[in-house]
Amino acid sequence: MRVDIGNALAAVAQPGVDRNSLGSLDDRVGRAHDRIERGIDDREFGYAALGLPAEADPGAIREAVTPVEDSEAVLTVGIGGSALGAATLTEALVPERFHGVLDNVDPAHTNRLLADLPLAETAVHVVSRSGTTAETLANFLVVREAFEEAGVDWTQRTVVTTGESGPLRDLADDQGLPALDVPEGVPGRFSVLSSVGLVPAAIHGVDVEAVLEGGRAGREALAPSLFDSPAYAYGAVAHALEVRGAATNVMMPYEERLESFAEWFAQLWAESLGKDGLGQTPVRALGATDQHSQLQLYRAGRHDGLVTFVRARERPGCPIPQTDVEALSYLGGTDLGDLLDAEFEATEASLAAADRPSVRIEVDRLDAAGVGELLYGLEAACVLAGELAGVETFTQPAVEWGKRAARGLLGGGDFEEADAVAGKERLTVDADSDGSDRD
Amino acid sequence: MRVDIGNALAAVAQPGVDRNSLGSLDDRVGRAHDRIERGIDDREFGYAALGLPAEADPGAIREAVTPVEDSEAVLTVGIGGSALGAATLTEALVPERFHGVLDNVDPAHTNRLLADLPLAETAVHVVSRSGTTAETLANFLVVREAFEEAGVDWTQRTVVTTGESGPLRDLADDQGLPALDVPEGVPGRFSVLSSVGLVPAAIHGVDVEAVLEGGRAGREALAPSLFDSPAYAYGAVAHALEVRGAATNVMMPYEERLESFAEWFAQLWAESLGKDGLGQTPVRALGATDQHSQLQLYRAGRHDGLVTFVRARERPGCPIPQTDVEALSYLGGTDLGDLLDAEFEATEASLAAADRPSVRIEVDRLDAAGVGELLYGLEAACVLAGELAGVETFTQPAVEWGKRAARGLLGGGDFEEADAVAGKERLTVDADSDGSDRD
Numbered sequence: 100m101r102v103d104i105g106n107a108l109a110a111v112a113q114p115g116v117d118r119n120s121l122g123s124l125d126d127r128v129g130r131a132h133d134r135i136e137r138g139i140d141d142r143e144f145g146y147a148a149l150g151l152p153a154e155a156d157p158g159a160i161r162e163a164v165t166p167v168e169d170s171e172a173v174l175t176v177g178i179g180g181s182a183l184g185a186a187t188l189t190e191a192l193v194p195e196r197f198h199g200v201l202d203n204v205d206p207a208h209t210n211r212l213l214a215d216l217p218l219a220e221t222a223v224h225v226v227s228r229s230g231t232t233a234e235t236l237a238n239f240l241v242v243r244e245a246f247e248e249a250g251v252d253w254t255q256r257t258v259v260t261t262g263e264s265g266p267l268r269d270l271a272d273d274q275g276l277p278a279l280d281v282p283e284g285v286p287g288r289f290s291v292l293s294s295v296g297l298v299p300a301a302i303h304g305v306d307v308e309a310v311l312e313g314g315r316a317g318r319e320a321l322a323p324s325l326f327d328s329p330a331y332a333y334g335a336v337a338h339a340l341e342v343r344g345a346a347t348n349v350m351m352p353y354e355e356r357l358e359s360f361a362e363w364f365a366q367l368w369a370e371s372l373g374k375d376g377l378g379q380t381p382v383r384a385l386g387a388t389d390q391h392s393q394l395q396l397y398r399a400g401r402h403d404g405l406v407t408f409v410r411a412r413e414r415p416g417c418p419i420p421q422t423d424v425e426a427l428s429y430l431g432g433t434d435l436g437d438l439l440d441a442e443f444e445a446t447e448a449s450l451a452a453a454d455r456p457s458v459r460i461e462v463d464r465l466d467a468a469g470v471g472e473l474l475y476g477l478e479a480a481c482v483l484a485g486e487l488a489g490v491e492t493f494t495q496p497a498v499e500w501g502k503r504a505a506r507g508l509l510g511g512g513d514f515e516e517a518d519a520v521a522g523k524e525r526l527t528v529d530a531d532s533d534g535s536d537r538d
Numbered sequence: 539m540r541v542d543i544g545n546a547l548a549a550v551a552q553p554g555v556d557r558n559s560l561g562s563l564d565d566r567v568g569r570a571h572d573r574i575e576r577g578i579d580d581r582e583f584g585y586a587a588l589g590l591p592a593e594a595d596p597g598a599i600r601e602a603v604t605p606v607e608d609s610e611a612v613l614t615v616g617i618g619g620s621a622l623g624a625a626t627l628t629e630a631l632v633p634e635r636f637h638g639v640l641d642n643v644d645p646a647h648t649n650r651l652l653a654d655l656p657l658a659e660t661a662v663h664v665v666s667r668s669g670t671t672a673e674t675l676a677n678f679l680v681v682r683e684a685f686e687e688a689g690v691d692w693t694q695r696t697v698v699t700t701g702e703s704g705p706l707r708d709l710a711d712d713q714g715l716p717a718l719d720v721p722e723g724v725p726g727r728f729s730v731l732s733s734v735g736l737v738p739a740a741i742h743g744v745d746v747e748a749v750l751e752g753g754r755a756g757r758e759a760l761a762p763s764l765f766d767s768p769a770y771a772y773g774a775v776a777h778a779l780e781v782r783g784a785a786t787n788v789m790m791p792y793e794e795r796l797e798s799f800a801e802w803f804a805q806l807w808a809e810s811l812g813k814d815g816l817g818q819t820p821v822r823a824l825g826a827t828d829q830h831s832q833l834q835l836y837r838a839g840r841h842d843g844l845v846t847f848v849r850a851r852e853r854p855g856c857p858i859p860q861t862d863v864e865a866l867s868y869l870g871g872t873d874l875g876d877l878l879d880a881e882f883e884a885t886e887a888s889l890a891a892a893d894r895p896s897v898r899i900e901v902d903r904l905d906a907a908g909v910g911e912l913l914y915g916l917e918a919a920c921v922l923a924g925e926l927a928g929v930e931t932f933t934q935p936a937v938e939w940g941k942r943a944a945r946g947l948l949g950g951g952d953f954e955e956a957d958a959v960a961g962k963e964r965l966t967v968d969a970d971s972d973g974s975d976r977d
Binding site for chain 1 (some may be wrong): 539540541542543544545547549550566584613617618619621622633634641642643644645646647648649650652653654664669670672673675676677680682683704705706708727742755758759764765766767768771785786792793794801804805808809811812814815816817819820821822824825826829830831832833834835836837838839841842843853854855856857858859861865866868869870873874875876877878880881883884885886887888890891892904914932935936937939940941943944945947948949950951955956958959962963964965966968969
């Protein structure tokens, strides 16, 4: 992984980091690095995630997926950190086999997905640490029934990843399902390099060991200076830009099969750093597509953002045929990849020309090792940014309120949060009625 | 369409609009409404978009798509406003037939899409106003060749939507392809309710007339007061929140098949309002999924955002089977839709409980008319917000720089912008090298 922070310097962009400020920033990186290393060594909560590449057990994963190896499709049933890592790895490494994950409780969507899938050839990977996540377990109950109705034995097609105890663990024990562990001390959004993220890729034949090898390369590249460590260069500059006014962070890969990756990053960044009134709002984008959708704003809107570009230096080609249309003759005989590269370079330069900061992250190839290194690098960058911001990187306390309210509304217990829903302030404007309904 | 702005009031949220400020805001809405009505009546550039539902010609669309009616798949080749409207309508109304659009120049993606599609049963809809959009025409050249190699006559399977003149128009004339007009005076991002957006839906048998009827209902609901016009209530409050500090606007539909819609909205909002150092950064989200990804930040991060919820009041069901697992018994016998609704209400309330503003937009059903009304309403909201901000809503001057630079890099002419790419400031951190490469 290479990181180029040249376009995030104050000489180029506003907000930007002055070259003279990089020294004191680097002192802080050094201290944070020590803290992170200690956390990894001691397997402290959260920090333990950065130890996963050395500790994950590809043999156990291979064994667990043996009964469903080479399934035509994999249906991951999970939500948030229990789904996005799996989606990221599968879409990046076996895009032709990726058909989304079951990570929502939209009835029409669940019905459609189950109607589309060849159930007899579909593996189910159900993921929930607690084994009680409402969305995941509700969907799993529906999935199980769909298999039964189709006459397919779901117990032969299901792999479970869950915590040490809970309803899913009990189910796996009762039914003799292959069951893997959600790793101890690793929050969901940092669990991509464990069975949580790796199982669907393994079912599709991805070389899981190579993904972990990429992660280990990322681990070895951590160093006490941002000038020596690409991941820390990114994390440190993103933090420095945030405190200088970059309240949004646009993740814009120039690779179609990194769409899920951008979502994965958005969770990593938002849940880890979005607290205490701090944190950049992650914005998912895609190059070159969003040049025709978002670039106007990124160049001419508020000076409150950082754009993070990600691309692979090598990729397969797709030649553009010659044409006798004169206005298009400059395209003929080149490759779609040349066009994509030119647009990438042009967009990066166009932001700099408008004094907008960007950072460029590159990997050699989007193969198993390259993706593993990229994911690890961004996790490390996030942990560093959390250290520099001084927040509790590994918790997400703000989501609990809504979970209790929802459960109360569903009659799953007595929660005072549910009462707040009834007390909602309304000011409804309805075209069908005579004027608005003001409370 | 109904809009509830209760949770955007200062009594609930920070930033929020004081009830006492709504009166003077409404005076401005009244004046802007007059300006917009004049623009629609005079078919002025941009404003003309709000006249489309009354002027679009469903008969011409039906006739143009007759040769490819009931194709198994539709491949839309376009980018930005030439693709997102088509994606939005198709995914929302015929989600089981939606497989993305060809709106990027990623070689691997184009290759994969062409390999997956049953070309003999695929209709191609190629859209470019100028007929020279580099990405679109490059892809179209590749698509044509793929059809030829598969022995399928592409001229029998292609529908063109383009401007009055240009290479695509010439091609349509030469080959006798069905060709529709990009409407005059309508920027791409406002063209969903024209042939640009409607053709793929029409090929899949969607009742195009009903979509336009929904648009006309939206047109009729425009009124000189935010208290009488849901679209203006949304546009006015979004603007008022922006000037009070809501620099981001999270579009969060609670419908899986509104994912493309959120992208469409993001373009509408970003390109129209992101100028002069102003404009909210649109952020695409999805409920309930992103509760487990983004909600932590939305509740506990910076007080700089507005969350816009969209949902349909009625939807199909998907019963959750009973379970003997006690921890999950509260779910059994309910419906996934009940769970989704509870999560929606809980999330909305959880933002209010954390003093964060949100607006709720509802339609009765996600049918053709409901979707048409929703899209029209958000276009009108955007035009109003542009009037209130005093920006040039219908242009996107900031994207031209990059287009010239890319063209110069590809040898398509002599453009000074291309030189800026070579002069890039670099500060590269590479794990493989000895320290960083500093210019």
